[in-house]
Amino acid sequence: MHLCSIPDSLWKLHLSTYENAIDVRGLNKYFGDKHVVKDLSLQVGRGEILGFLGPNGSGKTTAIRMLCGLLTPDSGEGHCLGYDITTQSDAIKREAGYMTQKFSYWEDLSIRENLDFVARVYELANRKHVVDEALETLGLTSRSSQLARSLSGGWKQRLALAACMLRHPKLLLLDEPTAGVDPNARRDFWEELHELASKGVSVLISTHYMDEAERCHKLAYIAYGNLLAKGSAQSIIEEQKLFTYEVTGERLMEISKVIEKDPAIEQTVIFGSTLHVSGKNSEAIEEVLKTQQFKSIPTSLEDVFIYLMKHTRDNYGESYEL
Amino acid sequence: MSFSLNRWWAIVLKEFLQLKRDRVTFAMMVVLPIIQLALFGFAINTDPKHLPIAIVSYDESDFTRTILSSMQTSDYFAINTDYTTADEAQAALKKGEIQFILTIPSDFTKKLLRGEKPSILLEADATDPVTVSVALASIDGIAQQVAKKDLVGSLSTLWSQKNPFEIRVHRLYNPNSINQYNIIPGLMGTVMTMTLTMMTALAITRERERGTMENLLATPARPLEIMTGKIIPYVFIGLVQASLILFASHFVFGVPFNGSIVLVYTVALLFIAVNLTIGITISSLAQNMLQALQLTIFYFLPSILLSGFMFPFYGMPVWAQHIGEILPLTYFNRLIRGIILKDNDLAMLWPNIWPLLIIAVVMMTLAVKFYKKTLD
Numbered sequence: 001m002h003l004c005s006i007p008d009s010l011w012k013l014h015l016s017t018y019e020n021a022i023d024v025r026g027l028n029k030y031f032g033d034k035h036v037v038k039d040l041s042l043q044v045g046r047g048e049i050l051g052f053l054g055p056n057g058s059g060k061t062t063a064i065r066m067l068c069g070l071l072t073p074d075s076g077e078g079h080c081l082g083y084d085i086t087t088q089s090d091a092i093k094r095e096a097g098y099m100t101q102k103f104s105y106w107e108d109l110s111i112r113e114n115l116d117f118v119a120r121v122y123e124l125a126n127r128k129h130v131v132d133e134a135l136e137t138l139g140l141t142s143r144s145s146q147l148a149r150s151l152s153g154g155w156k157q158r159l160a161l162a163a164c165m166l167r168h169p170k171l172l173l174l175d176e177p178t179a180g181v182d183p184n185a186r187r188d189f190w191e192e193l194h195e196l197a198s199k200g201v202s203v204l205i206s207t208h209y210m211d212e213a214e215r216c217h218k219l220a221y222i223a224y225g226n227l228l229a230k231g232s233a234q235s236i237i238e239e240q241k242l243f244t245y246e247v248t249g250e251r252l253m254e255i256s257k258v259i260e261k262d263p264a265i266e267q268t269v270i271f272g273s274t275l276h277v278s279g280k281n282s283e284a285i286e287e288v289l290k291t292q293q294f295k296s297i298p299t300s301l302e303d304v305f306i307y308l309m310k311h312t313r314d315n316y317g318e319s320y321e322l
Numbered sequence: 323m324s325f326s327l328n329r330w331w332a333i334v335l336k337e338f339l340q341l342k343r344d345r346v347t348f349a350m351m352v353v354l355p356i357i358q359l360a361l362f363g364f365a366i367n368t369d370p371k372h373l374p375i376a377i378v379s380y381d382e383s384d385f386t387r388t389i390l391s392s393m394q395t396s397d398y399f400a401i402n403t404d405y406t407t408a409d410e411a412q413a414a415l416k417k418g419e420i421q422f423i424l425t426i427p428s429d430f431t432k433k434l435l436r437g438e439k440p441s442i443l444l445e446a447d448a449t450d451p452v453t454v455s456v457a458l459a460s461i462d463g464i465a466q467q468v469a470k471k472d473l474v475g476s477l478s479t480l481w482s483q484k485n486p487f488e489i490r491v492h493r494l495y496n497p498n499s500i501n502q503y504n505i506i507p508g509l510m511g512t513v514m515t516m517t518l519t520m521m522t523a524l525a526i527t528r529e530r531e532r533g534t535m536e537n538l539l540a541t542p543a544r545p546l547e548i549m550t551g552k553i554i555p556y557v558f559i560g561l562v563q564a565s566l567i568l569f570a571s572h573f574v575f576g577v578p579f580n581g582s583i584v585l586v587y588t589v590a591l592l593f594i595a596v597n598l599t600i601g602i603t604i605s606s607l608a609q610n611m612l613q614a615l616q617l618t619i620f621y622f623l624p625s626i627l628l629s630g631f632m633f634p635f636y637g638m639p640v641w642a643q644h645i646g647e648i649l650p651l652t653y654f655n656r657l658i659r660g661i662i663l664k665d666n667d668l669a670m671l672w673p674n675i676w677p678l679l680i681i682a683v684v685m686m687t688l689a690v691k692f693y694k695k696t697l698d
């Protein structure tokens with residue numbers, strides 16, 4: 001039976017019966033013969049914030065587009081807000097809020113006109129009030145008649161976010177919403193996100209910022225279309241069983257070049273005046289580093305992601321032109 | 323989920339605002355008709371063939387048969403045998419199904435033999451003066467041929483007169499053969515075809531190219547709401563263009579206005595709708611704006627050439643007429659000339675109205691069908 005014919009009272013029933021806001025299994029997407037998303041399975045619970053991470057071109061945007069019905073998966077199945085992603089994308093579009101990576105509001109409309117269009121097209125009650133309120137929270141009331149074109153990059157991003165939140169969706173699909181946004185506004189944004197989550201809103205958010213990754217309840221790391229790690233930041237770090245050492249001293253660049261050749265060293269990353277060295281075998285690393293000044297430190301999320309990215313490039317990456 | 327007027331209205335408002343901000347486009351759509359009017363003040367001469375003619379004959383003899391057969395062989399005329407009475411022929415001429423009526427009076431042969439120089443009446447639909455002048459040039463030759471063939475023996479004295487009989491010509495609807503009378507109303511459809519199709523052809527591809535399509539697709543707006551919403555502002559533009567050309571044709575070029583203004587606007591509105599649906603179909607087919615423009619031109623060229631705007635419709639080869647019959651401009655040209663110059667009424671216009679209705683419905687269906695609801 002088609003959901004659209006179910007009367008209003010049953011609708012609510014339907015909405016309250018889904019368990020996970022996002023629950024997809026085995027999603028695949030090809031562009032030509034390029035396999036962009038491979039067997040992706042994701043679950044996002046109610047009130048959960050899932051961080052979606054991965055290097056450029058790894059398929060994050062493609063995956064999010066499949067979730068909200070903008071791209072048809074070549075195979076796989078699943079539900080968003082209890083609606084089938086392949087057959088009920090109309091309902092998903094109505095109830096989920098999707099924010100595109102690239103600014104995709106109308107630059108030749110004013111800020112207010114853009115918000116007004118959104119309010120009309122989603123048939124929001126109390127349109128004027130809703131738009132006024134959004135302008136107020138954004139702090140753009142005085143500039144509301146300015147064309148969207150004239151906004152700075154960060155402000156465009158904030159406008160898009162406001163437009164997406166306008167109708168209080170139960171699921172937010174945010175594709176790098178804070179790219180180019182200043183730290184202050186980012187902090188406000190994350191506070192609001194956690195507040196929404198506490199009210200039961202589920203969030204899937206892609207980001208390249210490590211501090212943001214740490215603020216998510218759970219993380220999913222995707223590289224070259226493969227989902228490589230899933231879980232809390234802590235569990236992802238533990239899963240990789242990496243040992244990390246911090247080397248201090250002079251000429252870190254040269255040291256890094258030398259020790260990199262040793263098979264025990266999986267990766268070296270320079271962080272300012274220190275060098276992070278990671279690997280799986282702690283004894284072997286300590287042996288390599290014995291002539292240096294070093295100490296053992298906890299492995300960070302960033303170390304793990306760099307490790308994961310390198311590792312998959314070696315395994316899957318050859319066929320990719322980046 | 324059905325058509326939502328709220329969502330539709332959201333799209334309409336958005337398109338109006340965007341059009342308002344796009345000054346260049348706005349100016350182009352108003353200035354273009356004026357430039358074209360100026361350019362097309364001059365006629366394009368052609369050599370039409372096989373123009374449909376009805377014969378109303380009250381006399382039958384060797385002479386009249388010779389006249390008819392030499393007309394047939396002259397290539398300029400194609401005798402239409404469907405209309406043989408004066409009334410039928412007049413109605414067909416008014417509807418534009420035939421271009422000429424030749425009336426042979428009952429005492430023609432008698433007078434000819436007596437050397438009284440009888441006359442034959444040739445009535446011409448002079449809406450398109452080029453057609454008429456070519457046909458008239460050939461008709462003199464026909465008279466000479468008849469004389470040579472049949473006026474032999476004792477009758478040859480008649481031949482020695484310069485003209486054994488006379489062909490009197492009545493130019494109907496455009497008695498002075500003013501080419502502008504034909505060209506200017508025809509220009510109305512041409513300008514509307516060009517600008518309206520192009521603007522709507524860009525409507526969806528523009529969103530795609532600017533990246534706003536992703537946003538539009540993520541909203542619950544339905545394809546039919548988006549497409550009909552997008553063409554509404556151009557309906558108004560089309561009406562402004564039509565008014566401009568009507569105004570100029572009457573007050574600048576002095577084209578007489580015989581028909582009903584309500585009918586003119588009714589058919590103009592229909593024609594606008596047809597072109598907008600064609601434009602929007604192109605828009606949902608094309609991948610980008612360049613393709614949309616190319617497709618528009620691909621549609622526009624045959625429209626100018628084969629619709630009876632540049633060359634008389636019945637003067638074209640049959641295959642070209644068949645192509646012309648699927649072009650909306652063909653019907654609109656007949657409609658607008660029929661109303662402005664010949665005061666046709668709705669019943670007379672109907673044969674040229676229903677094809678437009680069908681084209682509009684088919685095109686809108688195709689547009690919705692081709693519209694891509696995803697980014698694939």
Ligand SMILES: Nc1ncnc2c1ncn2[C@@H]1O[C@H](COP(=O)(O)OP(=O)(O)OP(=O)(O)O)[C@@H](O)[C@H]1O
Pocket residue numbers: 031036054055056057058059060061062063101
């Ligand atoms: N419409 C398309 N046609 C062909 N290839 C595409 C298309 N969209 C994306 N791709 C390819 O799919 C791959 C994944 O792209 P995607 O945009 O999903 O990456 P991403 O993870 O969002 O990257 P980023 O972090 O840079 O935003 C890339 O290699 C890209 O070139």
Ligand SMILES: [Mg+2]
Pocket residue numbers: 060061062101175
């Ligand atoms: Mg992306």
